[in-house]
Amino acid sequence: MAGTAIVGAGNYTLEIDTGFIQDAFILDDAIAGVLNNTTYVLDGTTNFADVTTGINSISVKRGRRDQGDQFSAGTMVLNMLDTTGIFNPFDSLSPFFDPSTAQPGLAPMRRVRLARYSNTNVKEYLFNGYIVNFDYNFALGGLDTVTVYCADDFYLLAQTFLQEFNVSEELSNERLEAVLDLPEVDFPLAQRNISTGTQTLGGAAAFTVPEGTNVLEYCTRINDAEQGRLFMSRDGDLTFQPRIGNTLSAPVLNFHDDGTNVPFDNLGISFEADQVVNRAAVAIAGGNQQIADDAASQAKYFIQTTSITDSLLHNDTAALALANYLLSPEPEARYTAVGTNLNKLTTAQRDTIATVDIGDTISIEKSFTSGNSTTQLAQELSVEGIEHTITVSNGHAIMYFTAPTTIVYELILDDAVFGIIDSTNVLG
DSSP, X not given: OOSEEETXXXXXXXXXXXXXXXXXXXXXXXXXXXXXXXXXXXXXXXXXXXXXXXXXXEEEEEEOXXXXXXXXXXXXXXXXXXXXXXXXXXOTTSTTEETTTTEESSOTTOEEEEEEEOTTOOEEEEEEEEEEEEEEEOOTTSOEEEEEEEEOTHHHHHTOBOOOBOOOSEEHHHHHHHHHHSTTTOOOGGGEEEOOOSOEEOOSGGGOBOTTOBHHHHHHHHHHHHTSEEEEOTTSOEEEEOOOOSOOOOXXXXXXXXXXXXXXXXXXXXXXXXXXXXXXXXEETTOOOEEEEOHHHHHHHOOOEEEEEEEOBSSHHHHHHHHHHHOBOSOOOEEEEEEEEGGGSOXXXXXXXXXXXXXXXXXXXXXXXXXXXXXXXXXXXXXXEEEXXXXXXXXEEEEEEEETTSOOEEOOTTOTTTTSOSSSEEOO
16 A cells, blocks of 8 residues: 555655756756656656645645635645654755755745545545745754645645736636636646636726735636635646535435444534625626515615625626625524544445545534434535544544535424425435
């Protein structure tokens, strides 16, 4: 089995790009300079160093905790014990030091990737990004430690700014592709997973993108108009998913507390007043506010408003449709987060849980004891955020943050609410 074993979790690999090209063709070299060589080729490939054995802890955060939050750059923080001194950027004898450039191989803006191996030795990435900060902490009389801060490709988009951009009326996914294709952005085609959008964006003069606009900020505005998801996947692809209504979707993972399926040890439940939106106002660029109201909800919960100004949607009709889409007139009790540790799971469950990503559907079922009876409530929810915590002593813990984009309740016989067979109360 490849990788390094983590207690109760499986085998993992943490790799950092050293900046070396390990198999490039070299003129006048007796081995690497031979023509028609299949080992040493013109471009060569990047040399990734496996630093898994030096890791004390890993923390990964991707996505968002709540459906109303924006997607930001995914992050990974590594805490490493430098038992042999090889991570020291001043150590010219380190195997990660490049003598040809007199530069340390482990340095800011190097690629970094974290992967777990399945039971069949398939490599599944959990994070793919760049080092943005490399802090080396010298300890007098003790082990030196290194803290490495990493971010995914959203970090690069946030550091890039647009020239003036004259846009055409087009679907949201087409606008996103056009931005990524711009020479000042030049986002790799191989790292795009962009689905067809449902919303048309404006192309009149009012929608011209001014010079100096931040790329990530503008991409976020595209997603605001679509109300889908825009994030970096676990294997490093920029992923765009369209607006989705209330649908029944087969969950990729089922959490239960009754001894069946995947056990959990952490569960968040929310039933809050701020879930209510009974007035929504949306205005397109250069247009007037389009307002959707729910009078019945306002009578019960007072007026609670959300507003989007300067939307990229192409006309007022689309803006009004979005305003109505944003209404959430009644608060609903729901599971907001669920967590487990891989040491509680079977081998098959570990392999499945490691591949769950943002946008997938999971189900959560909890047992509730009331008086002499026990009932169970199950919900199907979309995954909006994922957090991994990996330590040498405690193994691998995962937390999923959810949203009711897709929400289904398990049918409960004789229950006044959950005993009605309809679109949200289902068998199983």
